[in-house]
Amino acid sequence: DGALGATRAAVIGGATGTSNVEAAARYGLRATGTHAHAWVEAFPTELDAFRAYARLYPDDTTLLLDTFDTLRSGLPNALTVARELRAAGHELRGVRLDSGDLAYMSAQVRAELDGAGFPDVQIVASNDLSEFVIESVIKGGGRVDVYGVGTQLATGGGEGGGALGGVFKLVALDGQDRMKLTGDPAKASVPGDKRVWRARTGQGELVMDVITGLHDPVPQRGERVSDPTNPLGSRRVPAGLTWTDPRVVVMDGGVRRQAPEPLTDLQARARADLAALPEGTRRLLNPHRYHVSLGAPLQARRDALIASLRDRHGL
Amino acid sequence: DGALGATRAAVIGGATGTSNVEAAARYGLRATGTHAHAWVEAFPTELDAFRAYARLYPDDTTLLLDTFDTLRSGLPNALTVARELRAAGHELRGVRLDSGDLAYMSAQVRAELDGAGFPDVQIVASNDLSEFVIESVIKGGGRVDVYGVGTQLATGGGEGGGALGGVFKLVALDGQDRMKLTGDPAKASVPGDKRVWRARTGQGELVMDVITGLHDPVPQRGERVSDPTNPLGSRRVPAGLTWTDPRVVVMDGGVRRQAPEPLTDLQARARADLAALPEGTRRLLNPHRYHVSLGAPLQARRDALIASLRDRHGL
Incomplete structure (x- = not known):
């Protein structure tokens, strides 16, 4: 109920889409989003996961780059899938950055996408964004097309702001251990x-x-x-x-x-x-x-x- | 519903009473509290208001001192009522401070109560209290017996903490203007x-x-x-x-x-x-x-x- 009310308020305030599909259905909004880290963890390799997702949604694929390493693994694999999609008559819609220095990362990713002939692939940024972080990304030369804002919008930030930062990560599948790496050891899963x-x-x-x-x-x-x-x-x-x-x-x-x-x-x-x-x-x-x-x-x-x-x- | 859940959690965490009478009834808690500023505003003078309250609850009266001026009006009037209650075979239970420097105020009020022969009158403090404010009151030599904690406990403090600081003050009664003064011009009502x-x-x-x-x-x-x-x-x-x-x-x-x-x-x-x-x-x-x-x-x-x-x- 809180999530539905927050989504409704966010749309009144100017948000143009929501990843809450129940709210999208109830209020007639555009449902939007990307796959989870768990999707990538569920496959033997990140490239397998990206390819499987692109097969399912060839015209609406946004790939999350930071399950293992944004610039050294996520981005090269996304470029591979972008080329494969184009060869099949489709276009990759976007990539998503969810950790690290978003200003620096987005500028790097934009340059590589442009250099590889994909100037229309959108860059989506998330990770506890607030109006202050967004302003800092913009001032820092970031090249972000879509900001995904959630916690800080719905519950208030700051010390004691009320948000319980729970996230879902896949830890096992069919009895086999799975994990997410990321550059920050504190955020790698167990x-x-x-x-x-x-x-x-x-x-x-x-x-x-x-x-x-x-x-x-x-x-x-x-x-x-x-x-x-x-x-x-x-x-x-x-x-x-x-x-x-x-x-x-x-x-x-x-x-x-x-x-x-x-x-x-x-x-x-x-x-x-x-x-x-x-x-x-x-x-x-x-x-x-x-x-x-x-x-x-x-x-x-x-x-x-x-x-x-x-x-x-x-x- | 949020207030009920917050009250239940607060009691589990150690709170010994609540001013939320619905929560008290539902969970079998001790309902406790004081009159509002509006009670004082509703009478021609603060002393009239204190006397009327003490007549209603001669054995359970806690008087809120800061509707006009804690030390120059609230406390002397409370002492008058304390003496009148004692003369009638009752005892004033407490006084409540809801603004100003709680460490200084509570020490002053304690000294005056003790000096006047009322060492058992409790001092209750409120006003956006948190664990940090309470520690500072204690370290600053405050003499508070009961801390009334609400907003900071239920919604989280800090910038954007989620609390909407709405309060009720009486502004008119039977067509006549009423107001609360306090020492802080920003908190006097209109x-x-x-x-x-x-x-x-x-x-x-x-x-x-x-x-x-x-x-x-x-x-x-x-x-x-x-x-x-x-x-x-x-x-x-x-x-x-x-x-x-x-x-x-x-x-x-x-x-x-x-x-x-x-x-x-x-x-x-x-x-x-x-x-x-x-x-x-x-x-x-x-x-x-x-x-x-x-x-x-x-x-x-x-x-x-x-x-x-x-x-x-x-x-």
């Missing part, structure tokens, strides 16, 4: 089915959460667990910890598995959980960051998949 | 029934909006209109303006008076309205502020009411 283990001291104070593969063993004393957002941020699991599975199944297969709890129980649990956090993590200014790490076996599988994907895409 | 006139140049560019009394004439060339938030910000109405009433009645007496308009019409009107704004008002950084002023007759009535209220409260 492949495979996973679970969380939570460590406490003997006094009950929380120490760390460790994400493991669904069937990996509980983290071991001395195991090197790593911070996926910081390649240098690994640490060894200390001794004397008690591990629990913090997951509580309340809904399974569409069926509620627990009765609702009284609000007073929820309040008591929240208070106990907050009290168990390590000292410093609740400070308002520069708080300590609670450790959430990847277990060693999961990290090893992730590293192997990164190497394989880089290899397959010449990166 | 009394009486009002309407808005919108001025355009001959080329259709918007120049200013002028708020007048409902039955005042259209603003006149040369009339001195004033900015209610800035006592020095008055200006004379220039010549050559066309005035329109921007109000469109779409609902009246619970009945819809216009058919819904197509989204494309709304979009076209928004575009035309934005295009008519004066140059500079749409700039992202330090934009010009569009002029919204009070008409001279309304400003004169407001000044007279301020003088009368100050007089009645010894300010």
Whole structure:
């Protein structure tokens, strides 16, 4: 309901299309958009994914370039598909940039598209855009034709602006691990089915959460667990910890598995959980960051998949 | 619905009461709060209002001190009522601060309450509180017993945080103008029934909006209109303006008076309205502020009411 109201307001304010197909149908708007990163992850290579999409929508294909590397993989593959489409009597409609320096990237992509004989391929930009980012892209010499604005338009930006930045990435398909790379290590996904283990001291104070593969063993004393957002941020699991599975199944297969709890129980649990956090993590200014790490076996599988994907895409 | 969800979440997070009586009834919470500024405005004097409230709730009275002046009017009147309640076998429960320097004010109020023999009267603080403001009040030596947190808890703060800061103030009662003063001229209300006139140049560019009394004439060339938030910000109405009433009645007496308009019409009107704004008002950084002023007759009535209220409260 919020998304529908936001879409309606955005159109009144001047937006010319929406990727929300329900809103498009309900308000008679133009539905528009591109494929997801998951589409690319679902194929053996990015070029396979681009070709499959272009076969389905030969006259309405906009290709998302940054699943692995915008300039070194996404753009060359898009140019290949653009030539193949033209040879078959069609034209690539656009390419989409969703990360990195949009001013620099869009100028580079525009130059390469023009140089290859595709001056009419549109450049679409997205990635948490606001009026301020758009102005900066324009002033920085960006060559963007279409701006995709969502979060900052619908929920307000800034600290505490209300947006929950959830995104969908494919992590496994038919039992095989899948992932998105990107240039920013913090935004590369973690492949495979996973679970969380939570460590406490003997006094009950929380120490760390460790994400493991669904069937990996509980983290071991001395195991090197790593911070996926910081390649240098690994640490060894200390001794004397008690591990629990913090997951509580309340809904399974569409069926509620627990009765609702009284609000007073929820309040008591929240208070106990907050009290168990390590000292410093609740400070308002520069708080300590609670450790959430990847277990060693999961990290090893992730590293192997990164190497394989880089290899397959010449990166 | 948003308010109910926010209240439920706040209670899980540790809040001990709510001023949302619907949420209190639905979730079995403690309903708590104080009277509004409007309660005080509805009586000839603040002391009359405090006494009337204490008669209704002799064992559960928390008095809001800042309708006219916290330390010079609100607090002395609250002490009078506290003594009267005690003489009748009751005790004043609390006082509430809703503006100004809460650390300084609460320390002053605590000292005066203690000195007058009321160490058990609680001090409640409100006014757009966040965890950061509360920490600053505590570090600044504030003596607050209860923090009333709302906007910043439910909608997120910061620029574009999503909160629409609407408040209710009484502006007229039985045909008589009413207003709230406070120490901050920007937060004093504008009394009486009002309407808005919108001025355009001959080329259709918007120049200013002028708020007048409902039955005042259209603003006149040369009339001195004033900015209610800035006592020095008055200006004379220039010549050559066309005035329109921007109000469109779409609902009246619970009945819809216009058919819904197509989204494309709304979009076209928004575009035309934005295009008519004066140059500079749409700039992202330090934009010009569009002029919204009070008409001279309304400003004169407001000044007279301020003088009368100050007089009645010894300010």
